[in-house]
Amino acid sequence: MTKQTYDESSIRVLRKLEPIQLRPGMYTRTTDPTHMVVEAIDNAVDEAMAGHARSIEVTLYRDRSVAVADDGRGIPVGLHPEEKVPTIQVVFQVIHSGGKFAKGDADSSYKFTGGLHGVGVSVTNALSSRLEVEVKRERKQYRIVFAEGEVIEPLTVIGNCSARNTGTILRIWPNAKYFDSPLLHRGELEHLLPAKAMLLPGVKVLLNIETATGFDVKEWHFSGGIAQYLDQMVAEDEPIAIAFCGEKYLAANETFSDGEGVQWALAWVAGSGGGESYVNLIPTMGGGTHEAGLRDVVFNSVRTFAEQHGLMQRNVKLAADDVWAKLRFVLAVRMVDPSFSGQTKEKLSSREAVKLVGVAMKDALDIWLNEHVAEASKIAEQAIKNAIDRGKTTKTVERRKGSGVAVMPGKLTDSELTGPNAELFLVEGDSAGGSAKAGRDKETQAILPLRGKGMNSWEVDQSQILANQEIHNIAMSLAIDPHKLDSDMDMSTLRYGKIIILSDADDDGSHIQALLLTLFFRHFPKLIQQGHVYIAKPPLFRVDVPAQGKSKPPRKLYALDQVELDILEARLRQEGIKEGSWTISRFKGLGEMDAVQLWETTLCSDTRRLVRMSIGDVAEAVETFDTLMGRSHASDRKELITIHGDKVEADI
Template sequence: MAKQNYDESSIRVLRKLEPIQLRPGMYTRTNDPTHIVVEAIDNAVDEAMAGYARNIEVTLHRDASVSVRDDGRGIPTGIHPEEKVPTVQVVFTVIHSGGKFAKGDADSSYKFTGGLHGVGVSVTNALSSRLEVEVRRAGKLQRMSFAEGEVIEPLSITGNCAAKDTGTAIRIWPNPKYFDSPSVSRSELEHLLRAKAMLLPGVRVTLNIETASGQDVKEWHFERGMAQYLDQMIAEDEPIAPAFCGERYLTGNDSFASGEGVQWALAWVSGSGGGESYVNLIPTLGGGTHEAGLRDTVFNSVRIFAEQHGLMQRNVKLAADDVWARLRFVLAVRMVDPSFAGQTKEKLSSREAVKLVGAAIKDTFDLWLNEHVAEATRIAEQAIRLAVARTRSSKAVERRKSSGVAVLPGKLSDAESSDNRITELFLVEGDSAGGSAKAGRDKEIQAVLPLRGKGMNSWEVERSQILANQEIHNIAVSLAIDPHTLDSALDMNELRYGKVIILADADDDGEHIKALLLTLFFRHFPQLITHGHIYIAQPPLFRVDVPAQGKGKPPRKLYALDEAELTVLEARLRQEGVREGAWQVSRFKGLGEMDAIQLWETTLCPDTRRLVRVEVGDDLHGTIGMFDNLMGKANAAYRKEQISAHGNEVEADI
C-alpha cells in the first residue's frame, strides 16, 4: 500500500552516483556495457587529440573486464581545491566534473572534446562492480580502486617511473545487473577503435583480446588518415571519380571559434551511398546537423555545376537525394561546444554545425568541381539519371491533384514535389502560424494547411457526414484519401504526403487541438496511423539568448521544449561559466510569435526538429474505450468525475 503521509521524510536526496545507478538508461545504453567502456576510451582519445598521447591500448580480458591504457599526461592526482580529496577520485565519483567544462578558455586543458555532459567516466564507475585506475605522473606510479562507485582502496603510491613515462590505465568490470547483456560488443568496439585511429593520423590504436590459447592482437595506424580510411571503405565499390578529400579549420570570427572546422573525404560510387560522421572524434551514428550541412553543400554545388555546364534535362529537377544517394563519405567536425541528442551522443543537434560545414567545404568543393570537369560531369550525370528515374516513378502513380476529381483547398500551400516518399503536410493551428510556416518551409517537399480554430469533435459523427465540415473536407482533399475504416480496401499510393504532421502551440489549447485531430485520424482515417504516416511536432516553449563570451564564443540562441529542459539548459550554461543572469529567457506564447527562420530551425527542418510518430498499441479495444471515455457525449459524467477527483493534480498552462 502506498504511503499516506507526505512529509519531510518523503523527500529523498540522491547523492554522489546514486542517480546513475537508479536510472542508468538516462545516462547510457543498457543493452550492453559497450558505451561505458567507450567513455573511458574517449578520455584517452581526448589526450591524443590534444597532442599528448601517441598510443591507445584496449584489452578485453577473459574475466569480462576491459582495460584502457594511454600515454597521455595522466589524470591529476593532487588534492582538489574544492572537494578536498584527490582529483582522480573526483573524476570518478562526481557526476559533473572534468577538465572539459572550460574548453573555450585560453588556459583550458582541452579545447575540443566530445561533449559537455559532465558524466563520462563517473557513469563507467557507477555501473561497474569494480574499477581500478593507475596513473603515471610526475615520476610516480599511483593507484586506487572502486566498487559499486565507492572508493575501496584510497589513492596510494605503488612505485616510481620515469618522469617522461606518463599516462592513465583503467580496468573496468561492468556490473551485469545494469545491462541486458553482460558482454561488450566486440564488433562495435573494433569499428570504433579503427575509426579513432583514422581520425588521429600517427596515433597507434591497439585491441588485445585474451583467449584460452593466448592473445589476439589487432592494431590500426593510418598515416594518411581519412583518405586512407575512405580507400578501404570503397575498396569493393567502383568510384566514378577520384575522391575529394581535405580539411579546413577556421580562424576566429563572429560566427566560429578559432580552430573549429571540418575534415572530409567524399567519393561517388556506382553502388549505394552511405558514410560515417564524427564530432570531436565521437561517432555520430544517428547523423545530425553536420551531415545536413554536408548534404546541403554538395547538393547545391553539384546542381549549380550541372546548370552552368548545360547538363540539366528539360522538366527534370534535381533533389538532394539524387546527389546524396551514391555518395560515400567520412566527415569529422571540430566544435568547441557541440550539443548532442542524449548522453550517448549518437546524433549532433548543434544548429551551428550546418553553417560550419558549409563555410569550411563549399568554396573548396566548388573549386574542385571546376578543376575536374570530366569527373564532376560524371557525378552530375549520375545524379540527373537518378532524378529522371524518380520523376518517371512519381508520374506512374495517379495523383488526385491532377485527376480533376477534387480541387485542392485554397489555403493549402502545396509542395513542389509529388513524390510521397519525401513530401510532408503540416496541419498548422491558425493563419498566423501558418504564414510563418509557409515562409520558413522547404517548398520542394513541405506543404502547409492552416486550420481555423479548434475544429469539431468527430468521434460520434457518421462517416457519411464527416466531409460536411469544411476543415475536415480540406484535410481529406489535401491528402487525397477518403474517410475509411481499419479493414477498408485502400490504396495508400494515392496518399499525397508521406508524413502528416500536426503542428500546434505548446500550451493547453494546442494540446486540445492535437487531441481533436488525433480523434479524427483514429476514427475516420485509421490506416494513416497504422501505416505510420501521422506525426506530432514538438515546438519549443522557451528561447534562451546567450550573449557572446569573448572572441571564441559568439552569441547563441538556444531552445527548450519545456520547463524541465529549460532547467537542464540553464544548468549547462552555468557549467560553461556563463555568468548567472547574463542569458535572457523568452517564452513563446504561440507559434505565431516565431518568425520563419525560428520556426524552420526548431520545428520544420528535418535535421533539427523533434517529431513523435503516432502509433496504436496492441490493445486496440482499450484505445477505443479510452476515446469513448474522453470524447463520447454519453461519458460526460465520467469526465466530470475524473476532473473532480484529479483536477488538483494537473499543472495547467493558463
C-alpha cells in the first residue's frame, strides 16, 4: 500500500462556492435540478410574501434552461460595505449571504422565510453552467452573468426604466454533471406553483412552457386563498361536513415572536384523507412537527366533543388515526426561525411548531365544532365507526397453540393497541429500555430490551433458532414463526406494523444491527420484504442554546453526526448567537438519554429518523451475508477488509 504524506499541504481550504460544487448533495437534491431552481423561485416568493411583488413568472425553455422573474424591488446592486464588490455578486457567490439573515431586526426585509440555511441562490449559481441575472431598480436596468459560479460578465447598466418598473429576472442553465438526470421534474413545478399562488392571495403565478410552435401558458390566481384551494382539492370527494377555515397570528410573548401563526383549511370527506402543509410558503412534503400539532389538536377536540355530547360507545377507544383518516387539510405555518430536516426543507423539525399550531387552532376548532353540531356529530360518528372497524380487524395472538392463551415475554412492555399502527422497539440494553418505556407512547409503542449482542443466526437451522432465548422472545412478541422467503407464511398474525431496531450510535450498536438484520433476513425474511423492519438513527450530539431575549427561549437541538453538528453550529452563528454561548454534549449511548430526550429524538414519529430495510437482489444479498457472517468465509472477510477498510469510520 502506498504511504501517503500528511503535512501542511494536505489541508485544503474551500473557497467561494467550492463546498457546494464538491458536495452538492449536502445542499440540494441531486436526482434532478428541480430543487436548485425552486431556490430561485423561493426568492421571488419571499418578495411577494413581504408585500413587494404581485407577479411571479417561471419559463421552461427547450434548451433546458429556466427563467424566474418577479416584479419585486430587485436585488441590490451597489457596493457591499464589507466585500467591496456589487451586492448582487455577493448574493450569488457567497454562501450564507442574503437579506434573510437580518430578519430578526425591526427593519428586516424578510421576517418570515423558508429558514436560515443561508445558501439559496448561491447553490443555484454553483450548480449552473451559466446563470444570467437582470435587475430593474432605481430607474436603471442592470445585467451580470456567471458561469460555473464565476463572474464572466461584470455588472453593467444596460438600459433605463421607470421608477415603478422594478424586479429581478434569472435565467438558469443547470449543470448536468451535478445531477443524476438533467431534466426538471415538471410535475413537481406544476404542483408547487399553484400552491404558492394559493398561499399568496392576489399574487399571479405563471408557468410558460416553450414548445416547437410557441409557449403553453398556465396561470394561477386564488383570490379566495387557502379556502378556494381546499375546495378544488376535495371537489371530487363527498363531504361529511362543511369546511373549517381560519387563521390566527400571535402577538409577541415569551414563547413566540410577533406575527407567528397558522392558516388552515380542514374538510372531512367520505374518501381517504390527506393534505398539504407549508412553512413560510415552503412545501413540507415530508410533514413534520406542524402536522403533528394539527393531528393533536384535531384528535383532542373531536374526542372531547364526542364525549361531551354522549356519542362515545362503551369499550370503544378513539385513536388519532380514527379521526385523521378522513381529514383533508391545507396547513400553512408562519415562523420566524424554522428548522428543517435537511437543506431541501421537506420536513419541519422545529419542536415549538407543535405548540404554535395548538395555541393558534384549539379554541377556534372547539368553538367551530360546538357551533356546527350536526357536522361535528357526523365527524365524530365517522371516527367512532373507524375505531370499531379497527377493533374488528385487530388480531389476537396465540403463541401456545394448544391453550388458546397469548403468552408474551416477561421483558416485553407491550402497547395498548396492536396491528398496523403499532410499533415494537428492539432496544439495546436494559438502561435504554427503561428510558424508552418511560418516554414511549403507551398506546402504540412496545419495548423489548435486548441483552448483549445476541447470536449470529446465519448458519443456525430454522428448526433450532427458537432455542435461543432472545430470538424466542422476539418471535413471541411478533407472533410470527420462522419461515423462508418463498413460504406461504400467514403474516396476518403480526402484532406490529413497524419493528424498529434501536441501538447505540457506535460500533457495538452497528454490530447489534447487523446481527438482528441477519436474523430477520435469514429466518423472518417476509418482515423485510413487506417493509416492516426499520433502523432508528439516534443523535450523537445535543446542543443547548441559551435564551436570546424574551422572544427566544432556551432551545435543545440534536445532531445525528459531526457533519450535522457543523451545519447546526454554522446556523447558530448566522443567527447572531455569540460563539461559545451554546454547549455541546455527546451521547456515549442510549442509556445516557432520559425519557424526554429519547422521545424527542428517537420515539416521536414526527421528529425521529428511521431507515426502512428492503431486499434488492436476493442472490446478491445472500452472497454478502455469507461473506460477512459465514464461519467458513474468514478469508473472504479479510479480503473485503483489505479492499474497503479505509472507507470505514470506526471508534478504535
